[in-house]
Amino acid sequence: LEQKKRGLEDRNALRNGARGFAQQVLAGAPKLYSKHTSQTARFEATRPIYRNAVEGGLIKGQIPTELGGTSNNLIDAAIVIEEFFAVEPSAALTILGTGLGLTPLILAGSAVQHDTFLKPFLSGDGEPLAAFVHSEPGGTANWLEKGAPGLQTTAWKDGNEWVVNGEKLWTTNSGGWGQRGADLQCVVCRQSPPNIPQDPNSDPVSNILILIVTGEEIANNEPSAYTVVSDPELVGYISTNGPHSRFTNFRVPSANLLCPPGRGAQTVEQTFGCSAALVGAMSVGIMRAAFEAALKFCKADARGGTVPIIKKQSVADKLIDIKMRVEAARALTWKALSTLENGPCGWENKLEIALEAKIWCSDQAPKAVVDAMSIVGMKSYDKDLPFSRLLEDAVCLPLFDGGNIGVRRRQLERIFQKEDYEPWAATYT
Amino acid sequence: LEQKKRGLEDRNALRNGARGFAQQVLAGAPKLYSKHTSQTARFEATRPIYRNAVEGGLIKGQIPTELGGTSNNLIDAAIVIEEFFAVEPSAALTILGTGLGLTPLILAGSAVQHDTFLKPFLSGDGEPLAAFVHSEPGGTANWLEKGAPGLQTTAWKDGNEWVVNGEKLWTTNSGGWGQRGADLQCVVCRQSPPNIPQDPNSDPVSNILILIVTGEEIANNEPSAYTVVSDPELVGYISTNGPHSRFTNFRVPSANLLCPPGRGAQTVEQTFGCSAALVGAMSVGIMRAAFEAALKFCKADARGGTVPIIKKQSVADKLIDIKMRVEAARALTWKALSTLENGPCGWENKLEIALEAKIWCSDQAPKAVVDAMSIVGMKSYDKDLPFSRLLEDAVCLPLFDGGNIGVRRRQLERIFQKEDYEPWAATYT
Amino acid sequence: LEQKKRGLEDRNALRNGARGFAQQVLAGAPKLYSKHTSQTARFEATRPIYRNAVEGGLIKGQIPTELGGTSNNLIDAAIVIEEFFAVEPSAALTILGTGLGLTPLILAGSAVQHDTFLKPFLSGDGEPLAAFVHSEPGGTANWLEKGAPGLQTTAWKDGNEWVVNGEKLWTTNSGGWGQRGADLQCVVCRQSPPNIPQDPNSDPVSNILILIVTGEEIANNEPSAYTVVSDPELVGYISTNGPHSRFTNFRVPSANLLCPPGRGAQTVEQTFGCSAALVGAMSVGIMRAAFEAALKFCKADARGGTVPIIKKQSVADKLIDIKMRVEAARALTWKALSTLENGPCGWENKLEIALEAKIWCSDQAPKAVVDAMSIVGMKSYDKDLPFSRLLEDAVCLPLFDGGNIGVRRRQLERIFQKEDYEPWAATYT
Amino acid sequence: LEQKKRGLEDRNALRNGARGFAQQVLAGAPKLYSKHTSQTARFEATRPIYRNAVEGGLIKGQIPTELGGTSNNLIDAAIVIEEFFAVEPSAALTILGTGLGLTPLILAGSAVQHDTFLKPFLSGDGEPLAAFVHSEPGGTANWLEKGAPGLQTTAWKDGNEWVVNGEKLWTTNSGGWGQRGADLQCVVCRQSPPNIPQDPNSDPVSNILILIVTGEEIANNEPSAYTVVSDPELVGYISTNGPHSRFTNFRVPSANLLCPPGRGAQTVEQTFGCSAALVGAMSVGIMRAAFEAALKFCKADARGGTVPIIKKQSVADKLIDIKMRVEAARALTWKALSTLENGPCGWENKLEIALEAKIWCSDQAPKAVVDAMSIVGMKSYDKDLPFSRLLEDAVCLPLFDGGNIGVRRRQLERIFQKEDYEPWAATYT
Ligand SMILES: Cc1cc2nc3c(=O)[nH]c(=O)nc-3n(C[C@H](O)[C@H](O)[C@H](O)COP(=O)(O)OP(=O)(O)OC[C@H]3O[C@@H](n4cnc5c(N)ncnc54)[C@H](O)[C@@H]3O)c2cc1C
Ligand SMILES: Cc1cc2nc3c(=O)[nH]c(=O)nc-3n(C[C@H](O)[C@H](O)[C@H](O)COP(=O)(O)OP(=O)(O)OC[C@H]3O[C@@H](n4cnc5c(N)ncnc54)[C@H](O)[C@@H]3O)c2cc1C
Ligand SMILES: Cc1cc2nc3c(=O)[nH]c(=O)nc-3n(C[C@H](O)[C@H](O)[C@H](O)COP(=O)(O)OP(=O)(O)OC[C@H]3O[C@@H](n4cnc5c(N)ncnc54)[C@H](O)[C@@H]3O)c2cc1C
Numbered sequence A, B, C, D: 001l002e003q004k005k006r007g008l009e010d011r012n013a014l015r016n017g018a019r020g021f022a023q024q025v026l027a028g029a030p031k032l033y034s035k036h037t038s039q040t041a042r043f044e045a046t047r048p049i050y051r052n053a054v055e056g057g058l059i060k061g062q063i064p065t066e067l068g069g070t071s072n073n074l075i076d077a078a079i080v081i082e083e084f085f086a087v088e089p090s091a092a093l094t095i096l097g098t099g100l101g102l103t104p105l106i107l108a109g110s111a112v113q114h115d116t117f118l119k120p121f122l123s124g125d126g127e128p129l130a131a132f133v134h135s136e137p138g139g140t141a142n143w144l145e146k147g148a149p150g151l152q153t154t155a156w157k158d159g160n161e162w163v164v165n166g167e168k169l170w171t172t173n174s175g176g177w178g179q180r181g182a183d184l185q186c187v188v189c190r191q192s193p194p195n196i197p198q199d200p201n202s203d204p205v206s207n208i209l210i211l212i213v214t215g216e217e218i219a220n221n222e223p224s225a226y227t228v229v230s231d232p233e234l235v236g237y238i239s240t241n242g243p244h245s246r247f248t249n250f251r252v253p254s255a256n257l258l259c260p261p262g263r264g265a266q267t268v269e270q271t272f273g274c275s276a277a278l279v280g281a282m283s284v285g286i287m288r289a290a291f292e293a294a295l296k297f298c299k300a301d302a303r304g305g306t307v308p309i310i311k312k313q314s315v316a317d318k319l320i321d322i323k324m325r326v327e328a329a330r331a332l333t334w335k336a337l338s339t340l341e342n343g344p345c346g347w348e349n350k351l352e353i354a355l356e357a358k359i360w361c362s363d364q365a366p367k368a369v370v371d372a373m374s375i376v377g378m379k380s381y382d383k384d385l386p387f388s389r390l391l392e393d394a395v396c397l398p399l400f401d402g403g404n405i406g407v408r409r410r411q412l413e414r415i416f417q418k419e420d421y422e423p424w425a426a427t428y429t
């Protein structure tokens, strides 16, 4: 019990810290970036915020204690993410993008690779960015479909080096400050010489590999070997960096091979398994902000009537609808995270509940914001209120980190189809 | 950790026990009752099942250890309820109705009352029934509205006795075996002589009291003082007992006063707060059964095509929709129960999350069953499959235990309206 | 304008007639059938109702004027169906089942076949039943999938006769009074000797044929050649006849060939195209009844409060939700029917809008009933109120007449996929 | 029949004309306005578009033929609006705002007023703007609630003039080109001296009046008597004009009194009754555009797989969901409009179906866009695709023209509550 109480106190301290950072630092981001009219310029404008995050231990905080970081458990991560997303999802995503970028390294790296590549992110200095570089312009939902073209970024072993060719898109942070590449990119590739179609009889999984590309490699290649083609303008997350980038005969030393061919897909799946459940926390953050803003309005304003509109059942009912979804989403997310980390069940059961948290929570977010607007009424359509911004960020949640329809439901259906699928294992074993 | 593992093992043992009882005992109930064409006859037919439940410790299991029972915590209760409702909600409800009937006594009883009245339920013998007797024919959603007629069952102190008049409806178990009243009824009354309208200026709460009526009192009164008018035929839960009953100058000794005027409403609220979250577990049980039945069908049957229908995305998508709601519902229910029991937050925050679990989970249940039917297709419309039965039981969940619209949302809106309402206190304090 | 007014008056007369029949005749059906405990017995009990329908011109009214009937247009049919389904869907379906059973004959019959086979249905005498006999125990969603087993009822030309083998299920009216077969069955078969698997390289469409089986053929075959195996007990429509039936070397003269191999599938599609839109009208009828029952309750009852519950916004909002869906459903259904009949667009555009009416309207019906129950509250769970019966009938609508998921959406997706698909042709050409 | 065919041809011609204007003129608007960073500047930038609309007869086309215009019927209006909203809702709204602004005049004006005030709008010259000026900063949902503060814009008869005081907000076009007021404003006022609270015992309806304010009146008053305080930045419709405006002792000659006290509210209701159903057409336009964009993408793109994604059931199902709602919405809207115009039923039944079209259709629009995004996937989040713009415009539809929750559902519930309410009168009488 004593321990339980301590646990709660620690958690409250963590949450208060995160809330403080959100309100004091992140909340200032829009003032820095919103005057700029290009995605690139807005991203660059957040550099001081990011430095602040590094100094505040938020990068180190995404690396496990075993590897020198301060990350204790995933629910702590969810608490921090919720606080950040309730305030300023865009600047927050840049910070979290580094955590995602390091995840394949954390999961699959050798001791030497951990030592070498995590160092700048443990230092508490500078503005080191990491990126998980998987998505491509033509879509990645079917990257492992047998008989399909397969991943379009290829890597080919040439002596002691891998030669990378192909294009990536939307990969958070990968462009780096100044568009010269992130400090660390985990680049997912298909083993193949360039311009050779994937063999329709091969199992695509067998050729997936992951390479680590750092600023050093970029410096050691020709400038034209790595280029940022463009920074697409996004609907929300308008200060993030997710460029259209191109590798052309880009050479990577073999020591930077994180996952050899045949081992990369599993690391991608694991990386995305963890991020899936964390998207649940992002969804909670946004829905919660919508709820709080609507609640405040409905308590304060009578819209020309005799009582504040919260006294109207129609208004209360919608507030209730939103609130219930926030609570269900948070409960599901935390359950998924605690199962992922501590569940005695197998990996597929862990992945299952993480996928369910991702899909369900993210699908609720746009609905919750639209519902919040419906009760605030016309006022919610004013740019000065937070609702349109929340909506713009919310609609991304079902789409990114593996689109719900193209990627996440497909993963889940494969699990359901297994002969030995046990539906309640994530809870009961 | 060791402790955690032990916790998990205990829970698995509990679940396995509950599952065994459900499959070996409860599952046999329909064979006993479904041939009968009246609600009364079906109820009587389940008497052997109930005896079995008593012997199996399921009544004692609903009384806290402090009072001589074996109930440890509410999540254990949820586990048992889920297992029961996944198999046979109707016979299960009779068992749980006794738990509900004892709750006001457990919460508000004096030591002497605990001693006296719990005894038959701790004995492990016979088929003692308890009932929580609140609902009335004209509706109870507005029983505490100032200026409204108020509760129609009145009690008036006459010397050392209370004299009760009025009618009740749908109160589980209250009719008792043989229609001569449950072994124990907690009867909620309005303090007033009969046939006197409620004073529109009084606060209805100030007059709510609860009396304990046992078989002894019924025996000591005229036969006509307590009568079962009828047993309404229900859509589902067709073996339960929830009669239209009538008290006519029914006399109760003052030692049986559980809550004096002004204290009854709070006990009603607490009793319904706890049951609210447990309705979440009932909802999970029914949705889970629908999911399992649909999953099995979709894996086994190709409906004349080349592959089992689970291989079709449309089918998988609906299975996923159902599964996510089951997981979200279970997570929310457990969170509500653990907050109710251990949350450091105040009562209203506890009640809030319990209400949210009740409303949200119960509203999902009918949808989940209809969705399950949609993928099984025409076959689901066959009486031999479980779907219609599940639907009949599912549609009750939003209606009973305080209808979601008339009662539960109204409780929640009052909480939201409070000036010092803290939306996340159930999680964060 | 004058014409328009006359049109409206005619329509009102038609509606009043249908309403009269529904309230005076159909409404009496449950009293006749509900005491019986088997589907067969309940069906037989409705025979007087059916005779009444024949005498009232309701069978003739489903045959076009060109062929000697009195059917003018499909919107008239929708008006009648809505009135019937608002009162007693089960007995109504038996009447409509004959209309469906005659549709393939009407659409594809030769002049001689029209003369011969329609006669008993034009006579206004007796209780002649017709049946459209397509569905099979193993499912029919994939009956035209190349490479799949195909339809399991086969027909093989032997001299001047066709020899039929196989089983059918759920085909309304096909069992006939006394279980000796309907007066007319349009039996959909696959051309093949029995027990020969379908050639995986053939196009299943090329072998679909339809045979007309009348009482005469049944009399001319061995008793064992046509048998009713069982009458499955249904959740709703509990007085309809949709047996599991079996043909064993059943011989049909070649004059009874309605559609030769290769032409049957198209007639099935057309038959189901028309019925699709009429399911819209059934859905409207049921939702309307739910709305009316809820409206009446909410206006009359205060549930212990100071005002009728319709004065509560929560209650009004749900009534509004239901009402809007009824209106949208009726508008969509009528549009589909008028396009089917008079649209200048092509068949696929007509089919498209009919499918949309079927899927959308039928999916709304169970939701509307559940919503209606939610505002009436606990009372709606009483067997004496109409809600459970409405729900039981409503949940069938998405499942039968081509399940929405297995059949109807798949038809629609094939239309969308066409290169020359024009989305708005049903409205704008 | 011949007539019917002609009707169809006329309608196609109308639609083609509207489509042509949309694609050739309206589609060019964003190029004119989107570079500007203030709502005011964007509005001014559309002036050439508006002039083009005047010349193209689009203003005259919103005035009935009886009054010298060319408007034939409301379904024609719906066809035009659908085409416009499918292409460029923002510039379209400015054109339609003038139609709305003229509606009170058309409905309630005397012959002299029609002659005088419609002239500039019939001329086909210039860029005359009209505005319906009802909404106020503090909300208008409760403007007729007895005991509430009431409308905050007051008018007081002083000799031969009315003196107006108060503020308006969001009233389309009212600011006029150059922020000096629209050419015609129908200003809804409460009869009262300024700064006198509304008498809690009066019926607010009895004091509502409408005044016509033209450029002439503005010129005749002090500059400070009419001012544009600000142009709020909106989420969508970013080129429209809906300023925060202020009247200070603004004098209007009594000849400009359109509705005397006690008659204004009814004209407001009628104006909003008609616009309600037309919001249905706006919703259809936006949903249709979302459908078409998603359909095109899904047919063309395989996202790295072997077949275009429309071949996936999950994708097809969502397309179907959207398509059905478009068709239901269009059917409901047209039904409402034809009932409004030609229905033999009474006004309240007409209003009822118009309200249902407004609420239902507008609520579908945001959902349809979010669904469309879900199948296009990540690409839909790119600013180059139309989805975010469609969403921004879609979320306004439930909020403006009488918010669904605060205004429209409340109107509907009052109709339902009437004793003589006949639910199906809009269809059947
Ligand atoms: C702000 C932001 C941050 C991001 N960060 C990163 C990052 O750090 N690293 C990274 O690698 N990527 C990142 N991305 C990219 C993003 O994660 C992916 O683009 C996205 O998850 C791809 O999912 P998709 O479903 O849209 O796939 P696509 O392949 O683009 O598919 C598109 C759509 O096609 C349909 N579809 C495709 N295949 C099927 C199928 N088999 N069955 C049914 N439907 C199908 C689905 O409807 C799907 O939504 C980011 C994107 C954004 C906007
Ligand atoms: C199987 C079963 C077991 C039961 N067990 C018990 C038991 O053990 N003990 C017991 O006491 N009862 C029991 N009941 C009764 C049940 O719990 C109550 O009847 C029910 O909770 C009352 O809720 P209600 O919303 O239907 O209330 P009602 O008062 O009947 O209200 C009906 C409807 O009116 C509307 N309404 C009313 N007031 C308002 C308002 N102010 N605002 C908005 N809408 C309003 C709502 O739509 C509401 O649903 C049982 C019932 C069943 C079927
Ligand atoms: C009251 C009543 C009256 C009836 N009257 C008649 C009648 O007069 N004549 C007649 O012939 N039949 C009749 N039927 C039968 C009924 O019309 C059919 O059984 C039904 O339409 C079959 O649809 P289904 O989708 O359930 O098909 P099934 O083949 O049984 O498929 C079941 C389910 O499998 C899934 N599925 C199958 N294939 C696919 C696929 N390719 N893609 C995705 N999912 C798939 C779907 O979820 C589908 O719902 C009646 C039934 C009832 C209950």
Ligand SMILES: Cc1cc2nc3c(=O)[nH]c(=O)nc-3n(C[C@H](O)[C@H](O)[C@H](O)COP(=O)(O)OP(=O)(O)OC[C@H]3O[C@@H](n4cnc5c(N)ncnc54)[C@H](O)[C@@H]3O)c2cc1C
Pocket: A302, A303, A304, A305, A309, A312, A314, A315, A374, A375, A376, A377, A378, A379, A381, D097, D100, D131, D132, D133, D134, D135, D136, D138, D139, D140, D141, D142, D169, D170, D171, D172, D173, D234, D237, D240, D242, D396, D399, D400, D401, D402, D403, D404, D405, D406, D407, D410
């Ligand atoms: C692009 C655009 C164009 C516009 N054009 C015009 C125009 O031409 N002319 C014009 O006059 N206005 C115009 N408006 C303004 C708009 O029509 C109104 O502001 C809007 O309809 C007011 O509705 P509301 O529900 O938001 O009301 P509010 O009074 O602002 O109410 C806000 C919210 O409070 C709640 N609420 C209030 N009262 C109740 C109640 N009694 N019961 C339950 N809930 C309640 C509801 O949730 C409601 O949504 C326009 C606005 C926009 C954005």
Ligand SMILES: [Mg+2]
Pocket: B392, C392
């Ligand atoms: Mg039943």
Ligand SMILES: [Mg+2]
Pocket: A392, D392
């Ligand atoms: Mg924007």
